[in-house]
Amino acid sequence: MSKLLVIAFDATDAATSFGFAHALGLPFDVLQLTGLSVPSGAGTVTLANLGSIPPADGLAKALQPLVAGYSHIASPSSMGSKDVLAYLAGLLDTGMVTDAIGVVSPTEFKRPIYAGAMTATIKVNCDPIIITFRPGNFGKDAASANGNESTTSLNVTSQATILSESSKGSARPDLSQAAIVVSGGRPLKDAATFESVIGGFADALGAAVGATRAAVDAGIAANDLQVGQTGKVVAPNLYIAAGISGSTQHMAGIKDSKLIVAINTDTNAPIFDAADLGLVGDLFTVLPELQRELKQ
Ligand SMILES: Cc1cc2nc3c(=O)[nH]c(=O)nc-3n(C[C@H](O)[C@H](O)[C@H](O)COP(=O)(O)OP(=O)(O)OC[C@H]3O[C@@H](n4cnc5c(N)ncnc54)[C@H](O)[C@@H]3O)c2cc1C
Structure with a gap:
């Protein structure tokens, strides 16, 4: 059977x-x-x-x-x-x-x-x-x-041994399961800026944080935040992409999102073709402004 x-x-x-x-x-x-x-x-x-x-x-x-x-x-x-x-x-x-x-x-x-x-x-x-x-x-x-x-008890014998495991113990929702994801790309400059601008905005929304591979490769965001073809696949109700061009590899990880909002300075950025809502603007102005509005 x-x-x-x-x-x-x-x-x-x-x-x-x-x-x-x-x-x-x-x-x-x-x-x-x-x-x-x-x-x-x-x-x-x-x-x-x-x-x-x-x-x-x-x-x-x-x-x-x-x-x-x-x-x-x-x-x-x-x-x-x-x-x-x-x-x-x-x-x-x-x-x-x-x-x-x-x-x-x-x-x-x-x-x-x-x-x-x-x-x-x-x-x-x-x-x-x-x-x-x-x-x-x-x-x-x-x-x-x-x-x-x-x-049941599993009798596991492996050729590899995990010597230690560490967790960042993030209080944020799990990226793969979150209802809202806020992701940032290359323009975030460095890890501290990424955390304060993307992390701060995500926290105001109770959202998970994601990143592009360009941001991860540049050391701006942690590896486990990468979304896309070679990262995590997400399907939240709301995906906010800030400073993300919309490469096919990134879009492969977000295309099942219910609503995609893109914030980008370039009106011709490919992400706007896939976004349900596009905001042409500087993320360093737009996100703090939205965050203030959310607080109120
Ligand atoms: C085999 C392979 C696998 C890959 N897998 C992945 C993957 O899993 N995930 C992934 O993300 N990428 C992946 N990539 C990389 C991918 O091709 C892109 O290079 C990457 O997604 C680009 O990241 P980005 O959008 O952050 O950077 P960019 O392409 O540099 O885009 C930055 C965007 O930010 C905008 N911008 C600049 N300043 C501001 C500002 N102040 N405010 C608002 N907008 C601004 C720009 O107009 C631009 O559109 C892969 C590539 C290869 C070859």
């Missing part, structure tokens, strides 16, 4: 997997690697209770016996899930679809190609089928209560 196993790295993954499972139309279970169980509508939720996500090679080997019997194995798309599931596909000698944005049938999926400029429909002739999917493309259907709950 065809059945889906969602490998959820955390509770957010589990909660956002319902839309994809619904689109696939198969009964599904969830194997959640960290955190506590949340409603996702799964038949069975198995908690692995890992303290943190181990290196991909060891985790994939530990997952191998747990995925037996499932026709589909899927995770919300992230750097981590693409790493682990690719290892798993290799171990199972099977095929993988990354970044699915639509389900045509249980063996046919839509995914972006050419940095999101086109969408390909691909048919997968393998068993099991391994998939990473973009939750933002599968709606926000309300998840129902879970069926059974169980726990």
